[in-house]
Amino acid sequence: MSATGAGVGDLRLLDEVWGPRPGFIGWLGQCNHKAVGRRFIFTAFAFLLIGGAMALVMRSQLAFPDGDVVGPQVFNQLFTMHGTIMMFLFVVPMLEGFTIYVAPLALGARDMPMPRLNAFGYWVYLLGGGLLLSSFAVGAVPDSGWFAYVPLTGPDFAPGVNLDFWLLGVTMLEVSGIVAAIEIVTLVARFRAPGMSIVRMPIFVWASFVASVMILFAFPPLVAGTILLELDRKVGTVFYDAAAGGDPLLWQHLFWWFGHPEVYIQLLPALGIAAAIVVAGAGRRMAARTLVIASLVGIGILSFGLWVHHMYATGIPLLASSLFTAASFMIAIPSGVIVMSFIATMWWGRLRFTASMLYVVAFVFVFVAGGITGVMVAMVPFDWQAHDTYFIVAHFHYVLVGGSLFPILGGLHHWMPKLTGRMLDERLGRWAFALNFVGFNLAFFPQHALGLFGMPRRVWTYEAGLGWDGLNLASSVGSWVMGLGMLLFTVNLLLAHRPGGARAPADPWGADTLEWATASPAPNYNFAGVPQVASPEPMWDGVSSAGAGDAAPAGAAAEGAGADGGDADGDDAASWRSRLDRPTSRVRQAVATTGLDARPDHIVTLPGHSLWPLWAAVSLAVVMVGVLFDAVGLGVVGLVGLIASVAAWLWPGVE
Amino acid sequence: MHAGRSRTAEPLPGGPRAAAMGTWGIVLTLVALAMFVAGLAAAALYLETGHDAWPPAEIPRPSGVRAWVGAAALVLAAGVATVVLRQVRSASGAPIVTHAVVVVTTVTGALFLAADLRAAPFRWDLHAYTSVYWVLTGVAVVLAAVVALMAVAVFVQMTTGVIDAERHLEVGNTVLMLWFTAATTVILLALVHFLPLVGGGS
Known part of the structure; x- marks a missing residue:
């Protein structure tokens, strides 16, 4: 792997362009994949420690017969929250965090394709997790197992808001997962370095890609199931009530479909x-x-x-x-x-x-x-x-x-x-x-x-x-x-x-993959140019290049399956590569490539800082809290906030 | 819709060949929404197959005329929106006027669907059938309301000059969402009104 030829001034400018804004607001508004990925990873690690501590309390209770470390009610709450935290708050978000941080680097990209959506996913995850854990603060901890089987979780056998915390929190976490999946699939489809044809993708990215497609097909039915259960609990529908023509087994089918x-x-x-x-x-x-x-x-x-x-x-x-x-x-x-x-x-x-x-x-x-x-x-x-x-x-x-x-x-x-x-x-x-x-x-x-x-x-x-x-x-x-x-x-x-x-x-x-071609930790701009990939192990093949500062080696061009070929070749290619390497304007630009053979297709301008994803996530959480406590006014306020935030987020030119 | 239609994309020489990020985003969102609707549809089918009669004899089956008028309005809105997209692309006609028709038709569709719920001769808590009726029709109302908001947003963008013949990804995405909503509404209403004729019955 040869290195980029970008100059010190170019690198400084790139770093400024791709870096966060200063101050606390700048920190809050970060959308870059590295910031979001790190947040996912370290938040999930904190949840792992919380869930693990719950497991230790449970095992202490069971160490000896007739243990009395905790009572049955607390034990129910512990195994419910242990499972919920590990399944919904630790493993999936942690793996998404790895993907969000590592995959763009391993693919030779500068960011995720929809950075604000990325940030929205994290905020929804954090607030969903916070909603779930806040059940401890109000003394209404979910206690019916991490899979919330009906009829134990129906209105008759689980009065109070314990299960509502679970249903609404999990719904938010599912939304976060779906959002991350959309982001990752688009990343894989569009943001691979020239030459990284689909068969040259790192196995880790392949695995994350398959898992993300699975999320798109598996998570929404659970959202449907949790909404139906919440409707049973809150407004009195009878989807899971056998006495009124419903069926408790319907929950199991919807739950295990996911x-x-x-x-x-x-x-x-x-x-x-x-x-x-x-x-x-x-x-x-x-x-x-x-x-x-x-x-x-x-x-x-x-x-x-x-x-x-x-x-x-x-x-x-x-x-x-x-x-x-x-x-x-x-x-x-x-x-x-x-x-x-x-x-x-x-x-x-x-x-x-x-x-x-x-x-x-x-x-x-x-x-x-x-x-x-x-x-x-x-x-x-x-x-x-x-x-x-x-x-x-x-x-x-x-x-x-x-x-x-x-x-x-x-x-x-x-x-x-x-x-x-x-x-x-x-x-x-x-x-x-x-x-x-x-x-x-x-x-x-x-x-x-x-x-x-x-x-x-x-x-x-x-x-x-x-x-x-x-x-x-x-x-x-x-x-x-x-x-x-x-x-x-x-x-x-x-x-x-x-x-x-x-x-x-x-x-x-x-190691063999592209994330190791750049500094540790990865700089704000990831790569000081557009990498050119010639094999599944670009760090080992001796012909791939790390940036446009180098002319793509002959071997790379030959093996690259037209990676830089076609009509984007020659002077034109040199021109757009130079623009990405040595930016003259303060906008974040990255190259998008075609789906299968990763041919350069267009330059994308990416947003760099936005608080709208945070407001949208907060509004969603307000809606959930409104539903949780039957506060219609609060729910309406959240809904209006959500619509306004999304409208501002999507309005052209608004950051 | 290829990336040339996106405001944030700049095609390279010879391109663009690939779809815009926004198109990927809306298509994948629709995949997730389709799975959500599939979960609801599967629930309706599952509950129906557990009954000898659906709806039970003591519960009248609503005519659903208002709902079907609403669905027809949504199909019409999707068709007209497709015309709007062509007009914007070719810079011909009066896309703002045509799109105003889309907005009105979509809102009309949502209102008719909501009116169907108001006219339902039963509450949602009477039986699993009535729960299915309310929730599936309700989801159609929500989808119609969301796409109506999208249509309004595009209308405002058109009037402020943000959308032109070169950059109109928002119009394309709204058209996709409209067709999805129209198709989903027809499927949900078919499940509500034609089960067990749809899905094989008990």
């Missing part, structure tokens, strides 16, 4: 993170790269055909159960292909066992174990036995911690230099990894046995002498060890950012 793809929405980008770490750590191209990408797409499609396997115990007809069993088995195939490719890449590469790589190795072990128990619960007779027992708790924690949390922690090690310009300490990182890995397995492996011994999930305590005592204590000790590991990880994070700490180099891992 819920099962959601598992893979949480898995796929994490697989992409693991792939990035494996390739960088092994120093070679991903084995069977094309097959891995095909498997990601395959998982994305198949994941929509599995939702009923969460409902085997509801009396589903045998034929339907058989079909969903087959589909559940099928998804093990592409998952297996991906894991095998990871192993092959590690086998054939020269591995460096960094902390991030250790998390990926752990991912392989833990995720495969979770996958195997997944195949077990895909079988109807076994599922009927294990349903709602601790076996299921163990299974999905193996899948989600192995498949999402470990790659995320590895990803934080891997991309922290690019995020903040600091390296996490490797020694502390390995200690934290060891505590997390040992603690996790000690916490959750015994739960398989607990489930098979008949311990139901969501019980707040148990009697002595049922054969559960020792396993529960072991599980609780494991959770405390893992808590210690997460504490150490957090300390590492804080120490790395202490004043005067060492700065990270641009490419500390010798």
Whole structure:
């Protein structure tokens, strides 16, 4: 990868043009993908710590028989909020944060295509999370489980506003997810560096792209479901009321229509993170790269055909159960292909066992174990036995911690230099990894046995002498060890950012993708020119270039599949490249490319600062609060604010 | 609509070949909205298949004339809006006047749909059928109201000279949203008024 030839003055101007406005208002109005991505990542990390602390309280309660750390009501609230926080406030937003920060860099772009929409997504996420957590402040914490099954959550069995907090908060989080998905799909379709044809995209971006398309198809039905439930609760419709012709099972169908793809929405980008770490750590191209990408797409499609396997115990007809069993088995195939490719890449590469790589190795072990128990619960007779027992708790924690949390922690090690310009300490990182890995397995492996011994999930305590005592204590000790590991990880994070700490180099891992072609942390403008990509590993191929300061190498032009060819070639190409490299006006400009072969198509002027997304998000939150407390006036004020904010946001020339 | 129609895009020589960011944004938003509507439609179909009679014998099926007039108005608005887009592109005719017709027709459609709800002979809390009736028609009203706001915004932009033959992405996006709303309204009303004839029945 050759470097840009832009001058110091050009770089200073670029930095000013793409930088934030000064002061607090400037900070609030930032729309750039790096600011928004970092906000998503660190907010989600804070939610992880909150959700993790709740888990520790629950395990402390269950460490011994007849525990009295918390009462049953608080226990219900804890497991509900733990699940809700981890599913809605941690994993998906964290992965979106990684995508929003890293993907434009890895694609050679200067920003997301719709920066204000990006900022809106973050504010809605923050306010939605705040709405959910504010239920603690008013003493009305949701307490019916993270999947809010009807009729327990209907107006008859869940009076008060506890569930309304859940429904309205989750609706806001879903809106945030949909907004981010729209943004990411458009990014992939339009903002790739010239030459980065669709097959040359990094695997991480492929995975995020597939997950984003899945979000567009999976999240809206849940929004429909939550609105119907909220209408049942607030205005008295009877969609889920069996006595009036409704059906409680309708909720389960709508919820799992979203819920099962959601598992893979949480898995796929994490697989992409693991792939990035494996390739960088092994120093070679991903084995069977094309097959891995095909498997990601395959998982994305198949994941929509599995939702009923969460409902085997509801009396589903045998034929339907058989079909969903087959589909559940099928998804093990592409998952297996991906894991095998990871192993092959590690086998054939020269591995460096960094902390991030250790998390990926752990991912392989833990995720495969979770996958195997997944195949077990895909079988109807076994599922009927294990349903709602601790076996299921163990299974999905193996899948989600192995498949999402470990790659995320590895990803934080891997991309922290690019995020903040600091390296996490490797020694502390390995200690934290060891505590997390040992603690996790000690916490959750015994739960398989607990489930098979008949311990139901969501019980707040148990009697002595049922054969559960020792396993529960072991599980609780494991959770405390893992808590210690997460504490150490957090300390590492804080120490790395202490004043005067060492700065990270641009490419500390010798990695293959474009984000490593620029400084750490990435400068405001990302790249001082338009990169020219000639292969899936532009940092290794020796012919790709980092900016228009260089003439595209002959090899790049030949391999670039017309990346810079056609009518945008020659003097014209030099002209627009020069404009982006050496801006003469203070506007943020970026090049948009065509969908498949990434040919330069047009120059886009992007907005740089706007408070309208914040006002729109605040207005939406006001609407939700109005609905929550039956304050019609407040709801109308919020609605008017929302319309006004969006109108001002979309008005040409308004920032 | 290709990027040349966007105010914030500047085609490179030989281009543009690709759609504008705004077009991607509206299309993907419509995909998400379509899935939202699909969730509601699936709920209606699911509830209907659990009943021997839909609506139950004691609940009268409304005629729905007002609702269908509203849907027709939306289809008409979408058609006229397409004409507006052509007029703007070719800088011919009087697009402001034609677009005023779009605004009036769209608002009329929304009002007729709302009037259908007001005239419903039952409340939403009587039975699952009545809940489906109110919510599906209500969603059509909300969609119509949103697209009416979009049409009004475009009208204001036209009168202030923001939109011209070269830059008119907002018009294109409004046309897309209008056709989506019209089609969605027809589908939702078909589910409300023609189940179990639509979807196979019990």
